[in-house]
Amino acid sequence: MASLRGAVLYEHKKPLKVEELELPDPGPGHVLVKMMASGVCHSDWHIVKGEWPSVPLPSVLGHEGAGIVEAIGPGVTTLKRGDHVILSWMPQCGLCEMCVKGFPQVCNNDRRGQVKAKLKGSGKEVFMLAGVGSFGSYSIVSEPTAVAIDKDMPFAQASLIGCGVSTxxxxxxxxxxxxxxxxxxxxxxxxxxxxxxxxxxxxxxxxxxxxxxxxxxxxxxxxxxxxxxxxxxxxxxxxxxxxxxxxxxxxxxxxxxxxxxxxxxxxxxxxxxxxxxxxxxxxxxxxxxxxxxxxxxxxxxxxxxxxxSTRPHVDFARYVQLYKTGKLKLDEFITKRFTLNQVNDAFDAMAKGQVARSVLLFE
Ligand SMILES: [Zn+2]
Ligand SMILES: [Zn+2]
Structure with a gap:
C-alpha cells in the first residue's frame, strides 16, 4: 500500500483539490512509480473545462510524467527498482496489427492501467488519468507505460517527453x-x-x-x-x-x-x-x-x-539524446515550476498564455 498526494478533479470548471490518497501494491504486470516531475498539458485543461466529458471523474489528472520505479509487480521483466522512467499515455500491447506494423501509437488494445486510488479515510475511488495520473506523488502503471531512460536526464525535462514534446x-x-x-x-x-x-x-x-x-x-x-x-x-x-x-x-x-x-x-x-x-x-x-x-x-x-506517431520504446531515447546533444531545447521550454499545491496556479498561467510549459515538481 502506497500513500500519495494527488491533485483531483471532482467537477468540470472547478479547481483541483490536493488530497491524501492510497494505492494498492502493484499487481501482475504493473509497477509503482514515484513521480518526480509532471508537465501541465493543454489536454488536462481541456478536461478541467469539460471539453472531453467522456473522461471519468473524479480523477487525479496529469499524463506527462517522469519518475523512479519503486516496486515491481509479478511478471514484470523490462523494468527494475531504481529505473528512471518517462510515462507514456498510450501503452502498446505489442501484438495487434498496428503494433506489429510499427504504429503502437494507434494500438488496437488499450493497455492503460485500470488501477484506481482511494481517498484516505472514506475509501472513495479516484481514477488515475490515462492510466498515468502524473499529478500524484505516486502512480501504479502498466509495464509498457513506463519506459526506462538514462539516469543523467533531468526529470523536469524528461517529463515533457511524455506528451507535448513527443506529440x-x-x-x-x-x-x-x-x-x-x-x-x-x-x-x-x-x-x-x-x-x-x-x-x-x-x-x-x-x-x-x-x-x-x-x-x-x-x-x-x-x-x-x-x-x-x-x-x-x-x-x-x-x-x-x-x-x-x-x-x-x-x-x-x-x-x-x-x-x-x-x-x-x-x-x-x-x-x-x-x-x-x-x-x-x-x-x-x-x-x-x-x-x-x-x-x-x-x-x-x-x-x-x-x-x-511516437513509439515510446524507440523515440523517448532518441529525444533524450537530441536534448543531451543540444538539438532539442527543453530547458527553454520550462517557463514556470510549481509545487503540487500550486497546480491551479499552473492552469491560470496556461489560461493567460504566459507559458510554453509549466512543470510540477515533487520532492
Ligand atoms: Zn498532453
Ligand atoms: Zn497493440
Missing part, C-alpha cells in the same frame, strides 16, 4: 517525415506547436512559419526555430503563408491548436499542391470541420497525428 516533434519527424530544405507552417505556438517547430528544424526544414494570435508566443517560437511569424489576429494566415512561399503554400502545414474549426481548414488551404496537412490538435469532442470537396484535389494529403 509535436514526432508529428514533424515521424508522421510527416519533414524533408530537408522544405517549407513548414505551424498553427499554434503552445507547447505542442513549438515542439513541431523544433521537430521541423531538427529535420532540416529551411522555412518554418509559426502562426499564433499572441506576439509573446510568436517570440518564443523564434527561439525554437521559427524563421517567420504570422499573427493571425492581425492578418489572414493563409494569405501571409502564400506570400512568404512565392504563392505556393508550404510543403507541410500543421494544426497544433485543437480548439476551433477555422485553423483546421486554414492548414489545408495553406498547403501547396502534393503537400501534406497534419492535424495534431486534439479538438473538443463534437467539434466538426467543413471543407470544400475540392480542398485536397491537387493531391494534398490530410493526415491526423496521434501522439506524434
Amino acid at each position: 509535436g516533434v514526432g508529428a514533424a519527424i515521424n508522421t510527416a517525415q519533414v524533408q530537408p530544405g522544405t517549407t513548414v507552417a505551424v498553427f499554434g505556438a503552445g507547447g505542442v506547436g513549438m515542439s513541431v517547430v523544433q521537430g521541423a528544424r531538427i529535420a532540416g526544414a529551411t522555412q518554418i512559419i509559426s502562426v499564433d494570435m499572441l506576439d509573446n508566443k510568436l517570440q518564443m517560437a523564434k527561439e525554437f526555430g521559427a524563421t517567420h511569424t504570422v499573427n493571425s489576429s492581425k492578418e489572414d494566415p493563409v494569405e501571409a503563408i502564400k506570400r512568404l512561399t512565392g504563392g505556393q503554400g508550404v510543403h507541410y502545414a500543421f494544426e497544433a491548436i485543437g480548439l476551433v474549426e477555422k485553423p483546421f481548414v486554414q492548414t489545408i488551404d495553406a498547403t501547396r499542391h502534393r503537400g501534406m496537412t497534419i492535424w495534431v490538435g486534439h479538438a473538443p469532442e463534437g467539434l466538426n470541420v467543413t471543407i470544400s470537396a475540392r480542398a485536397v484535389l491537387y493531391e494534398k494529403t490530410l493526415i491526423g497525428s496521434m501522439y506524434g
Whole structure:
C-alpha cells in the first residue's frame, strides 16, 4: 500500500483539490512509480473545462510524467527498482496489427492501467488519468507505460517527453517525415506547436512559419526555430503563408491548436499542391470541420497525428539524446515550476498564455 498526494478533479470548471490518497501494491504486470516531475498539458485543461466529458471523474489528472520505479509487480521483466522512467499515455500491447506494423501509437488494445486510488479515510475511488495520473506523488502503471531512460536526464525535462514534446516533434519527424530544405507552417505556438517547430528544424526544414494570435508566443517560437511569424489576429494566415512561399503554400502545414474549426481548414488551404496537412490538435469532442470537396484535389494529403506517431520504446531515447546533444531545447521550454499545491496556479498561467510549459515538481 502506497500513500500519495494527488491533485483531483471532482467537477468540470472547478479547481483541483490536493488530497491524501492510497494505492494498492502493484499487481501482475504493473509497477509503482514515484513521480518526480509532471508537465501541465493543454489536454488536462481541456478536461478541467469539460471539453472531453467522456473522461471519468473524479480523477487525479496529469499524463506527462517522469519518475523512479519503486516496486515491481509479478511478471514484470523490462523494468527494475531504481529505473528512471518517462510515462507514456498510450501503452502498446505489442501484438495487434498496428503494433506489429510499427504504429503502437494507434494500438488496437488499450493497455492503460485500470488501477484506481482511494481517498484516505472514506475509501472513495479516484481514477488515475490515462492510466498515468502524473499529478500524484505516486502512480501504479502498466509495464509498457513506463519506459526506462538514462539516469543523467533531468526529470523536469524528461517529463515533457511524455506528451507535448513527443506529440509535436514526432508529428514533424515521424508522421510527416519533414524533408530537408522544405517549407513548414505551424498553427499554434503552445507547447505542442513549438515542439513541431523544433521537430521541423531538427529535420532540416529551411522555412518554418509559426502562426499564433499572441506576439509573446510568436517570440518564443523564434527561439525554437521559427524563421517567420504570422499573427493571425492581425492578418489572414493563409494569405501571409502564400506570400512568404512565392504563392505556393508550404510543403507541410500543421494544426497544433485543437480548439476551433477555422485553423483546421486554414492548414489545408495553406498547403501547396502534393503537400501534406497534419492535424495534431486534439479538438473538443463534437467539434466538426467543413471543407470544400475540392480542398485536397491537387493531391494534398490530410493526415491526423496521434501522439506524434511516437513509439515510446524507440523515440523517448532518441529525444533524450537530441536534448543531451543540444538539438532539442527543453530547458527553454520550462517557463514556470510549481509545487503540487500550486497546480491551479499552473492552469491560470496556461489560461493567460504566459507559458510554453509549466512543470510540477515533487520532492
Ligand atoms: Zn498532453
Ligand atoms: Zn497493440
